[in-house]
Amino acid sequence: MAHSHTQTASPQDANARRLLIAFSITALFMVAEVIGGLISGSLALLADAGHMLTDAAALLVALLAVHFARRPASGRHTFGWLRLTTLAAFVNAIALVVITIFIVWEAIVRFQNPQPVAGKTMLIIAFAGLLANLFSFWVLHGGGEERNMNVRAAALHVLGDxxxxxxxxxxxxVILWTGWTPIDPILSVLVSCLVLRSAWRLLKESMNELMEGAPVTLDIAALKRDLSRTIPEVRNVHHVHIWLVGEKPLMTLHVQVIPPHDHDALLHRILHFLAHEYQIEHATVQMEYQPCHGSECDLNEKTAHHHHHHH
Known part of the structure; x- marks a missing residue:
């Protein structure tokens, strides 16, 4: 037993170590690019630093997720601390939008009166940034152990960077060869479009999770249909709630069934179906033998009935 325990800990530790290395490199070079951008007067470097901030934040969120996934749930936080990572992603996304607005604004200003840009300084720092990104990507991709969603997402971030x-x-x-400085704000705008794309995706996903939305890929009507088709004893599925905590789907549902010989075996089949067909590992099923009447069956219908009485 002890032996298997150490094995379960190791991929997570490896993930954490990879993330930490990649985070340190990215954060370091982000600072370097900010300083370099200010010294050389290059907006594209600042835009890339903004992009690196998205990476650093994504890596930090992934690190927190690995860390908090280990912490046991407490009486107050029954899901552990997984939601914190979602909150961090949300804050990150908003920060990115702000950075993008700032860079695009600055680019417009610079079009009107071009600033001198030190091409050589800019080139050296941008090239160092590229190497840093390649190294982070290599670190995140190294090793054959199971890589969780967070690490994969972080690797994609770095690739985008x-x-x-x-x-x-x-x-x-271009500046070194032709001395045409407007190329700098032009490319800074293109880079900030990349930043905006990842910000928008983050914002959408984290917002959905914070609003207790269902996973985007899940079709609840299809799930209800499939469940009653696959398990003949199931007559009706209602009061379905599904939401995400730290990328893990959770579900509660009421299932009206033909009274089975073995209640637990049927329950087990329903849970097995949810886990295998829909990857929902954590479901709470309330089994009923009579059709569910009464207002408590559905949150929304209850309010709908109230409205009818008023009109």
Whole structure:
């Protein structure tokens, strides 16, 4: 037993270690790009630093998720601390939107009166940023153990960030060769579009989770249909609630069934169906033998009935 326990801990530790290394590198180079951007007067570098901030934040959120997934649930926080990662992602997304607005605004200002840009400084720093991103990506992709969703997402972030550094390098080369400085704000706007894309996705996903929304991919009507088709004893499925906590779907549902010989075996089959067909590991099923009447059966219908009485 002790042996298997150490094995379950190791992929998580490896994930945490990878994330920590990648986070340190990214955060370090983000600071370097901010300083470099200010010294060289390059907006594209600042935009790429904004992009690196998204990475650093994504890596930090992933680190927190790994850390909090280990912490046991307490009496007050029965889901543990998994929601914190969602909250962090939400705050990150808002910060990104603010950064993007700032960079686009600054770019417009610079179009009207172009600023001098130190091409050489810019090139060196952008190139170093590119190497840092490549190294982080390599770290996150290394090793064959199971990589969780967070680590994969972080690796994708870093890959997207390569584009930002490439943009900054391109701008630096154009400035060095032709001395045409408006290329810098132009490319900074393109990079901030990348930032906005990841911000929008983060905002949508974290908002959905904070609003207790169902997973985007899940079709509840289909789930109800499938359940009654697959398990003949099931007559009706209602009062279905599904939401996410730290990317894990949770579900409660009422199932009206033909009275079975073995209550627990039927319950087990329903849970097995949810786990295997829909990847819902954590479901609470209330089994009923009579059709469910009464207002408590459905949250929404109850309020709907009230409204009818008023009119």
């Amino acid at each position: 390569l584009l930002g550094s490439v943009g900054a390098i391109a701008a630096a080369l």
